[in-house]
Amino acid sequence: xxxxxxxxxxxxxxxxxxxxxxxxxxxxxxxxxxxxxxxxxxxxxxxxxxxxxxxxxxxxxxxxxxxxxxxxxxxxxxxxxxxxxxxxxxxxxxxxxxxxxxxxxxxxxxxxxxxxxxxxxxxxxxxxxxxxxxxxxxxxxxxxxxxxxxxxxxxxxxxxxxxxxxxxxxxxxxxxxxxxxxxxxxxxxxxxxxxxxxxxxxxxxxxxxxxxxxxxxxxxxxxxxxxxxxxxxxxxxxxxxxxxxxxxxxxxxxxxxxxxxxxxxxxxxxxxxxxxxxxxxxxxxxxxxx
Amino acid sequence: xxxxxxxxxxxxxxxxxxxxxxxxxxxxxxxxxxxxxxxxxxxxxxxxxxxxxxxxxxxxxxxxxxxxxxxxxxxxxxxxxxxxxxxxxxxxxxxxxxxxxxxxxxxxxxxxxxxxxxxxxxxxxxxxxxxxxxxxxxxxxxxxxxxxxxxxxxxxxxxxxxxxxxxxxxxxxxxxxxxxxxxxxxxxxxxxxxxxxxxxxxxxxxxxxxxxxxxxxxxxxxxxxxxxxxxxxxxxxxxxxxxxxxxxxxxxxxxxxxxxxxxxxxxxxxxxxxxxxxxxxxxxxxxxxxxxxxxxxxxxxxxxxxxxxxxxxxxxxxxxxxxxxxxxxxxxx
Numbered sequence: 001x002x003x004x005x006x007x008x009x010x011x012x013x014x015x016x017x018x019x020x021x022x023x024x025x026x027x028x029x030x031x032x033x034x035x036x037x038x039x040x041x042x043x044x045x046x047x048x049x050x051x052x053x054x055x056x057x058x059x060x061x062x063x064x065x066x067x068x069x070x071x072x073x074x075x076x077x078x079x080x081x082x083x084x085x086x087x088x089x090x091x092x093x094x095x096x097x098x099x100x101x102x103x104x105x106x107x108x109x110x111x112x113x114x115x116x117x118x119x120x121x122x123x124x125x126x127x128x129x130x131x132x133x134x135x136x137x138x139x140x141x142x143x144x145x146x147x148x149x150x151x152x153x154x155x156x157x158x159x160x161x162x163x164x165x166x167x168x169x170x171x172x173x174x175x176x177x178x179x180x181x182x183x184x185x186x187x188x189x190x191x192x193x194x195x196x197x198x199x200x201x202x203x204x205x206x207x208x209x210x211x212x213x214x215x216x217x218x219x220x221x222x223x224x225x226x227x228x229x230x231x232x233x234x235x236x237x238x239x240x241x242x243x244x245x246x247x248x249x250x251x252x253x254x255x256x257x258x259x260x261x262x263x264x265x266x267x268x269x270x271x272x273x274x275x276x277x278x279x280x281x282x283x284x285x286x287x288x289x290x
Numbered sequence: 291x292x293x294x295x296x297x298x299x300x301x302x303x304x305x306x307x308x309x310x311x312x313x314x315x316x317x318x319x320x321x322x323x324x325x326x327x328x329x330x331x332x333x334x335x336x337x338x339x340x341x342x343x344x345x346x347x348x349x350x351x352x353x354x355x356x357x358x359x360x361x362x363x364x365x366x367x368x369x370x371x372x373x374x375x376x377x378x379x380x381x382x383x384x385x386x387x388x389x390x391x392x393x394x395x396x397x398x399x400x401x402x403x404x405x406x407x408x409x410x411x412x413x414x415x416x417x418x419x420x421x422x423x424x425x426x427x428x429x430x431x432x433x434x435x436x437x438x439x440x441x442x443x444x445x446x447x448x449x450x451x452x453x454x455x456x457x458x459x460x461x462x463x464x465x466x467x468x469x470x471x472x473x474x475x476x477x478x479x480x481x482x483x484x485x486x487x488x489x490x491x492x493x494x495x496x497x498x499x500x501x502x503x504x505x506x507x508x509x510x511x512x513x514x515x516x517x518x519x520x521x522x523x524x525x526x527x528x529x530x531x532x533x534x535x536x537x538x539x540x541x542x543x544x545x546x547x548x549x550x551x552x553x554x555x556x557x558x559x560x561x562x563x564x565x566x567x568x569x570x571x572x573x574x575x576x577x578x579x580x581x582x583x584x585x586x587x588x589x590x591x592x593x594x595x596x597x598x599x600x601x602x603x604x605x606x607x608x609x610x611x612x613x614x615x616x617x618x619x620x621x622x623x
Contacts, residue, residue, distance in 0.1 A: 038401040038405065086589075090588045090589040092592055095400055096400065099347075099400075099404055100588055101584070101585055103581075104580075104582070104583075104584035104588070105581065106581070108581035108582055110577075111577040115578065226409070226412060233402075233405070268413060271409050271412055271416070274405075275392075275406060275409050275410070278393070278406050278409070279392055279396045280396070282396070
């Protein structure tokens with residue numbers, strides 16, 4: 001049997017990775033909950049945010065955590081514009097079209113990135129990248145702990161936004177009953193775009209928290225997007241609690257799967273969870289909608 | 291009447307069969323071969339997506355399984371490539387039936403179906419990456435042995451006729467499907483699955499047949515790929531590239547039509563080659579262009595080029611589908 005000294009760090013690391021997954025999934029689940037579409041461009045938007053953070057750091061010397069105040073609003077604006085300018089105009093009222101359009105957007109962003117920035121793996125140097133804290137039985141990376149905490153802060157902020165503000169109420173109204181929302185005078189198109197923007201802002205936040213300990217390549221989004229899909233499906237499409245719990249669970253599955261099965265096969269664990277959840281409980285753990 | 295329905299296919303195939311007599315440049319032949327290959331793959335997607343309305347985002351799973359099946363059967367078991375091709379088609383159909391049985395039994399539709407096909411393609415890619423008999427990440431090489439008995443040809447024209455025969459076969463199958471009760475059931479499910487079920491259509495079985503047929507056809511494309519290039523690795527066979535290609539070709543040409551994928555493939559690869567001449571071999575640009583094309587087509591020509599042709603000919607089909615859209619939107623609203 002495995003010793004606790006190996007198992008416990010794996011669990012903690014899994015939870016910390018999972019928090020970032022949760023953050024990415026929060027954006028995806030918000031977009032799904034309101035627009036009822038799966039945003040295939042989510043990974044590409046994450047990659048774009050990572051490059052944003054990277055260049056801000058490399059060219060302007062801006063710390064990734066400071067970059068939050070630049071990248072998050074910028075990505076929000078981009079998300080808003082994408083929904084309003086492209087996705088809404090192309091759907092013709094069919095959900096399949098929206099799926100395909102987001103796939104098209106992902107292809108464009110990813111391959112332009114590949115064209116301009118090549119597939120080199122890039123990292124940034126921050127003085128605290130390798131800082132650790134001693135928790136007795138193991139060491140934990142400080143930037144990853146920050147990401148862990150920040151994921152919960154962002155989730156909390158989202159919850160406040162959704163439950164305490166007029167915008168949140170409008171978003172929930174549109175998510176529940178778009179026609180009724182229109183009748184009471186809510187600008188549905190605007191709310192769609194706001195939701196897409198906020199969802200995109202979530203990946204921007206994730207990017208800022210991720211880059212101190214991670215790398216960026218034009219393909220980096222793919223690794224996350226399937227995981228984010230898994231998290232969202234596991235947690236229940238449209239559920240915030242679900243995205244948080246799902247993210248942490250998937251982080252654990254990945255970490256423990258990697259420990260027991262090896263790196264490559266560990267990834268299969270995630271997809272098997274994904275397929276199993278899709279098949280047996282497509283409403284997820286916290287979902288109420290099929 | 292029946293024979294007449296197949297006349298356009300015979301004419302197109304006949305015309306394409308004459309091309310190697312005129313075209314001798316290897317570059318052009320290669321272009322035609324790849325175009326037909328993707329028409330075949332697109333037709334496979336078209337049966338499931340265009341006719342039965344189930345959008346797969348992971349058709350590479352069938353393409354790759356066909357390719358790996360033919361390669362591993364030849365190399366590890368010494369099976370004759372012609373026999374291996376037939377077996378590989380069966381493998382593709384089987385993979386299709388398996389994925390279909392699972393996802394349709396559990397009533398996965400729309401986004402969920404797209405996601406699960408994507409996930410299956412990834413699972414297969416990782417398995418091909420880790421397993422021994424697939425050669426793992428370094429891939430698998432089919433030994434060069436240029437004999438027709440070996441499904442390998444001395445010149446490109448041989449490969450051209452092989453892929454043309456496969457593509458013509460896919461056209462005939464699609465036409466037969468279109469004229470059959472099964473095809474009508476598929477359309478009914480595409481338009482409104484609940485109503486189709488209410489009419490007594492066994493939607494599970496119809497969709498299962500669609501994905502099995504689609505899987506076998508995509509596997510045929512995979513087999514041809516393996517024989518033509520004699521090399522496979524997990525990223526090629528199960529990569530997202532072929533999944534995108536498979537859906538793009540019929541969307542551009544016209545989903546749910548017989549000639550849509552063929553036309554779409556010619557347009558897509560024609561544009562691709564033309565722009566490649568302009569931009570050089572820059573990585574990524576052609577896929578970015580695919581993405582842009584996909585969006586432009588959906589925005590302006592959701593019925594594809596075949597839809598445009600129908601519109602130009604004044605056939606009311608386009609108007610009717612638009613009206614149906616409008617009615618549907620009004621119904622949603």
